[in-house]
Amino acid sequence: MVLGVDPQARRISLGLKQIEANPWHQLADTYPIGSKLTGKVRNLTEFGAFVEVEEGIDGLIHISDMSWSKRLKHPSEVLKKGDEVETMVLNVDPDNQRLSLGLKQLATDIWDEFFENNQVGSIVEGKVMRITNFGAFVELAEGIEGLIHVSEFDDKGGQEKVELKVDEVTSMKIIKLSPEERKIGLSIRALKSDNYEADWDSYGEGAGGGSGSSQVTLGDHFKDQS
Incomplete structure (x- = not known):
């Protein structure tokens, strides 16, 4: 595809990728939201991990989407460069070429x-x-x-x-x-309060039956429980 012409310099700029389909525009169909994909961790930053899902396409696992239970200070607590990791697609933004991935979404909340x-x-x-x-x-x-x-x-x-x-x-x-x-x-x-009520009920049952039970006081009962 001709990108530009410079008559004075007698130069013509051509582009090859412009005649190929933009992979980002097909990404939403290839990886719909909620689908699973496997990629390789290419880089770690303070806010997340970049994962290569295919040539020229990287997705980001934000640090907040790495674990349900751990309060991570850095992604390296969970992942390291070169790891093969299974993720879930959270969002696809072809216009801004952004792919959001999640790790914790594959685990039980x-x-x-x-x-x-x-x-x-x-x-x-x-x-x-x-x-x-x-x-x-x-x-x-x-x-x-x-x-x-x-x-x-x-x-x-x-x-x-x-x-x-x-x-x-x-x-x-x-x-x-x-x-x-x-x-x-x-x-x-x-x-x-539950324990007190249980003791009270127990005292009532003990005081209500048998000869000599009238000699047992509430104070005696709770003293025995201590």
């Missing part, structure tokens, strides 16, 4: 799995990761955290607050689940 296996009222165990002035964030599984609001600490009759410490492992009850926001509300107070 750990948040979805957690919400499927737990419900409000479930008793869970977790490790305190950090404490703020409004509550404590607890790791329930790798990459999944819930919040114990200060109002949901065990107040022991209003006289004393539980003092949680970072790295402490504790049990609590799920009182709120928000899959859309990926938020989990937790409570130690609700768990303690």
Whole structure:
């Protein structure tokens, strides 16, 4: 194809690629959104990894699309140059020659799995990761955290607050689940309340039957539980 003519210099500029189909214009048909493809990692940057999917076509796996659970500081924590990697096509932009790929989309979303296996009222165990002035964030599984609001600490009759410490492992009850926001509300107070009610019911059953049961006091019962 003739690209330009310079009569004074007696030069004609020709182009070969211009008569060939632009591979980017065919990309959306070749790799529709949601399809899987395998490519080789060509380069790593702070914001992601460039993957060659075919000659002349590179796609980008953004660092935020590499893992559901890990908070990556650099793509090298997951990938290295030369790796063969299977990815999912997230977006194709032929005009700007951009191909967005995802790695974590091929794995199970750990948040979805957690919400499927737990419900409000479930008793869970977790490790305190950090404490703020409004509550404590607890790791329930790798990459999944819930919040114990200060109002949901065990107040022991209003006289004393539980003092949680970072790295402490504790049990609590799920009182709120928000899959859309990926938020989990937790409570130690609700768990303690359940234990108290169970003790109360147990006391009622013990006091209601058999001779001599009238001699057992509520204080005696809870003293035995300590």
